Amino acid sequence: MVPFSFCGDEMRLVSGTPPRLGSRAPSGGALFWPREQALLVADLHLEKASFFARAGQMLPPYDSRETLERLALAIRETGARRVFALGDNFHDDGGVARLEPHAAGMLAALTRAVEWVWIVGNHDPSLEKDAGGEVVEETQLNGVILRHKARAGETAPELSGHFHPKLVVEARGRRISRACAVASERRIILPAFGALTGGMNAASTEILSAMQPASAIDAILPAQGRLLQYPLWRAAA
Template sequence: MVPFSFHGHELAFVSAPPGAGKVPGAALWWPAEQALLVADLHLEKGSYFAVRGQMLPPYDSRETLERLADALRQTGARRVFALGDNFHDAAGIARLEPHAAGMLAALTRAVDWVWIAGNHEGGARVLPGGIALEELRVGGIVLRHEAVAGSMDAEMSGHFHPRLAVNLRGRRIARPCAVRSERRLILPAFGALTGGMDAADPAILAAMQPAAAIDAVVPAAGRALTWPLWRAAA
């Protein structure tokens, strides 16, 4: 795990399991709360597109849930906070094949599970297991799906799927990242089929306001690297 801090709280990026094919750092461990935080699972995204004629691999939910189970084993978390867009659409729950449905049922029984409502799955009321909420305050931090620009709350959220793209030795490299300011932390997307938005996109920078500084935070070589995205004018 790769530690970093936000608003006086110690957090850590959770390593991806060997051979997972997913860049590490998409889940966060919050030791003080014994909690694992994930955002934007987008379960059943593959089947959503398949029924519309675009054939994507059909096992994205299994892969996402297997990686989530591994993160729980690594951390020993007693709680999971899933920060919205948990399913790709409101009908996604009904499309879960039996194996993935069993995995999800087992996970939500094993720990205290909180589903935060997102914009994709049609509201908190449709989610299985655990409890479903619009938002939740934990340790002085509001957990919600989408950052609220102008709010003075300290908050953690998802929604934007931030990725940091840099040129390194002539190659363009993009990695999921967190975006952090003094009061806001946007998590990377966790789902197996989730894409990403440039961490410096104006929509992300606007959602982070007010802020004195906004940085991308990405795990690399066992440490959290900070990349400046925006600074207030002096």
């Protein structure tokens, strides 16, 4: 875990782990808030593979297991007592019913072990309480708004997901893409945590616009025990 300061409080980035579903890029990480003993994750997109399978596009059917395994490891690593999932938790509202028994048992065990709050997203706006835990549109934690999609113009501290940000850089003639968080003085967009989630360039106009107002916007990610910070946007002097 890599510590950094956000709105006067210590936060820690929890590294992602390499997925086993065909992608070479590391899966997205999570955010741990020590003072609140809270683990925050975004965009799990559980049961994405089964959603596409219904339309004949066959993907490895183990995405939910893998995502939940990584989530269990993050809870164990951090000692979190609360989990806040920031929307697009399932790939669609029918995802809960499609969980195969093993994955359903994993999820049930996790939601019993810790306090669990689901924040709904655009993929699962009618998420049922059958998933376990509490389901809300958005909430606040110690004065910080937790919602699915960053709200342009928001001036209160905010944590969100939705955009699946990734840092894209050119190095030694190679194009490298890594899941990252996007941070300003008062707002953070978390990377997608799910095993089968793609990503959007963190420097895209859509992400930078959603983060306004800000004086500076950076991509941040953990690497070998330290925080890497890449400037994405600076306000004109």
